[in-house]
Amino acid sequence: MWVYEKKLQYPVKVRDCNPRLAKYLIEQYGGADGELAAALRYLNQRYTIPEKVIGLLTDIGTEEFAHLEMIATMIYKLTKDATPQQMAAAGLGDHYVNHDSALYYHDAAGNPWTATYIQAKGDPIADLYEDIAAEEKARATYQWLIDISDDPDINDSLRFLREREIVHSMRFREAVEILKEEKGKKKFF
Amino acid sequence: MTREKTFTLVKSYKPFHSKFDPCPPIGRKYYRTPPNLYINFQPPNMEQFTPEEALKYGTLWKFFYDFYDNPYRERET
Amino acid sequence: MNKKLDDEYYQLLEQIQAADFVLVELTLYLDTHPNDQQALQQFNQFHEYSQQLKSVFEPKYGPLLGFGNSPGGENKWEWGQGPWPWQV
Secondary structure (H helix, E strand, C coil): CCCCECCCCCCCCCCCCCCHHHHHHCHHHHCCCCHHHHHHHHHHHHHHCCHHHHHHHHHHHHHHHHHHHHHHHHHHHHHCCCCHHHHHHCCCHHHHHHHCCCCCCECCCCCECCHHHCCCCCCHHHHHHHHHHHHHHHHHHHHHHHHHCCCHHHHHHHHHHHHHHHHHHHHHHHHHHHHHCCCCCCCCC | CCHHHCCCCEEEECCCCCCCCCCCCCCCEEEECCHHHHCCCCCCCCCECCHHHHHHHCCCEHHHCCCCCCCCHHHHC | CCCCCCHHHHHHHHHHHHHHHHHHHHHHHHHHCCCCHHHHHHHHHHHHHHHHHHHHHHHHHCCCECCCCCCCCCCCCCCCCCCCCCCC
16 A cells, blocks of 8 residues: 655755756656666565565665656756747657656657566566666666756755665665575675 | 775776777776675664755765766866 | 745755655665664654654644545645645
8 A cells, every 4th residue: 555745755956947957867757777667666576575575675666656756856847837949949849749748757768668677587586686786777877867967956866866776776685685594694794 | 884994986997999999088987886885784883874964965874875976077178 | 725835844844854764764774674673763763753743744734644644634625735745
């Protein structure tokens, strides 16, 4: 069961009116290594994963929806006041003719989201390694977005989101250790 | 554990540049090696940020904090 | 009809976001360290603290949680009122 909390996880701010950034940010909305893919991947895997790590997959999956909302907020703030001409100038003309300034689950190149972005092999080690990889790919994507963005306020949010990927990656690596079940031998360093 | 003494957060390498390459060489390429790579399991009682700092930095524990900035920024000017 | 967003709104909201972020971090940590008593205690402390902050925030600015996890409103249904998180 999901309950919605009417607040963002992190106070998202956008300093500059630069709709072009929305074109890039949408990569983390509807892209292969984006937040929607992450949320659906983990929440789907959790049904067939060993009991000890169901909580982790549920909680990280839920947190990813909060991140999806943060990305949506940035895109929304950047495009809500744009005229069609401004959208076209920002490289969002093809998005506009289909959606106006509505958001949609596609990546920066316009490819629509697809379930082929996620996997659930039913083997917990395979699933967790996919999850670790997903977190590292998302971390890298946030690095490229920080590189290409010159808005310091957006970059604060992007750095937050990148840091979350680092922590999530750690948790999935711990989950692998838990499933390896070496009794009393959790190697800390 | 202080990580300053045990690992770095950025690594770099110099890609091969051929004399027939059309563009000036990028020089060095960089990649990140964030803190989560260097431990298998978070130990208890790690040093924490305040709640306000934690929200700003994206993690409760100082060990995991990894500030990212564009390593190629100087080259653009 | 949108509520008026003064400085106090933003300050209180950020305090709640900070407290709740600690709770998220501790949740994920406890998911992989279920026997860490100290972390559990800290979680429970922050749970209390977050509840306190929200008990100040919600009467002024409306319910935060849906489906009955926050009170509904004194005289009218407040859940549906703006502004919404992506708008503030």
